[in-house]
Amino acid sequence: MARLGENGYGKSRVRLVKVSRHDGRHELRDLTVSLRLEGDFDEAHVRGDNRDVIPTDTMKNTVYALARQIEIDAIEDFARALATHFLPDHPVVNRARVTVREQGWHRLGTEARPHPHAFVRGSDEIDVATVTADGDAVRTESGIDELRVLKSTGSGFEGFPRDRYTTLRETSDRVLATAMRVRWTYGLTEISYGEIRSRARDAILETFADHDSRSVQHTAYAMGEAVLERCPEIDAVAFSLPNKHHLLVDLGPFGLDNPNQIFVATEEPYGLIEAIVRR
Numbered sequence: 001m002a003r004l005g006e007n008g009y010g011k012s013r014v015r016l017v018k019v020s021r022h023d024g025r026h027e028l029r030d031l032t033v034s035l036r037l038e039g040d041f042d043e044a045h046v047r048g049d050n051r052d053v054i055p056t057d058t059m060k061n062t063v064y065a066l067a068r069q070i071e072i073d074a075i076e077d078f079a080r081a082l083a084t085h086f087l088p089d090h091p092v093v094n095r096a097r098v099t100v101r102e103q104g105w106h107r108l109g110t111e112a113r114p115h116p117h118a119f120v121r122g123s124d125e126i127d128v129a130t131v132t133a134d135g136d137a138v139r140t141e142s143g144i145d146e147l148r149v150l151k152s153t154g155s156g157f158e159g160f161p162r163d164r165y166t167t168l169r170e171t172s173d174r175v176l177a178t179a180m181r182v183r184w185t186y187g188l189t190e191i192s193y194g195e196i197r198s199r200a201r202d203a204i205l206e207t208f209a210d211h212d213s214r215s216v217q218h219t220a221y222a223m224g225e226a227v228l229e230r231c232p233e234i235d236a237v238a239f240s241l242p243n244k245h246h247l248l249v250d251l252g253p254f255g256l257d258n259p260n261q262i263f264v265a266t267e268e269p270y271g272l273i274e275a276i277v278r279r
Contacts, residue, residue: 004045010036010097011059018067026117029072030103033079035059037086038095052092062086074193075100076140079131087133095134101145102127124148127197128183142197143183149205150177150244155213175246175263176213180204180239184227187235187279196231203230216241216273224277236278243271 012034020027037059043049062085072078083098104122109115124146132139155176160168184200203226213219220239227237246263 004042006038007041007045008036008038008095009041009053009056010034011056011063014060014063016063016067018072020071024116028105028119030105031072031075031078032101032103033063033082034099035063035082036097037093038097039090039093041092052090054086054090054093059086074129075102075127076129076131076142076193079129080133080138080140083131083133084138087135095132097130097132099128099130124179129193139185140193141183141185142193143181144197144201145181147180147182147201147204148178149180149208150175151209154211155219157215173260176216176219177244177246177265178216178241179244180241182237182239184231184234184237186233188233191233196233199230200227200234200237203227216243216271217275220273220275221277224275228277228279234279236276238276239274241273243273245270 014033014035016029016031016033018029018031020029037054039052041052043051044053063082066081066085067078070078070081079098079100082100083096086093086096103126105119106122107114108118108120125148126145128143128145130141152175153173155174156170156172157168157174158170158172160170182200182204186196204223207223207226208219211219211222213222220241223239224237227234245266247266248258248260249262249264251258251262
């Protein structure tokens, strides 16, 4: 005997670039959209009856059609428009989840004379928004991926337990580097997503730079505190912090000292620290 369990389907990595052509100035948005629908699709799985299965190609086309019809300001608003699009006309769909990821481009030129239509690709940093429409309830989560930061001092790791397998040396002065994955949720609904994102990002970066870090965990909590203090609209913030290790190179065999100057950056293995800070 078999029984269908949880299931869903959708369209992933829908690439969308929108150029808004205003007089004398163009705006560029570079987005990647993923959509997932859940609902009563038993007949499709069990009997091969596709009458309730919205083609994933239709989902892709919906992304482009809505992008043409509405102004994309905050990616959260665009994700909400997509997530709430499918439920009214398709009773079998009870949940829609949309994630929008944005790659940043920076305008060329100077602050005094910005170029009207030329851009340069930014860092690996990605703005992220996920909206889940579940009946009449709509939940929004925002965040940042690949927020790469490093500081060359102001970080240590001491006082940890040791056993017969411990070889790590204690240090009061080390390089601290990570590529953050940050997500936050809201306690309010009528808010300005872009302005909150800017405040949250500033709080994270300023705290990372100035915090006297005794561990990555110590800094994660401090950054969460700062976000909640700076952004009263946010009720929880989650961090995933891979420790991008910078290991001191032993130059002794060459008759040289190494006063915390020469490091080798390693990708694997790495420590992964995760924490949620709630209001």
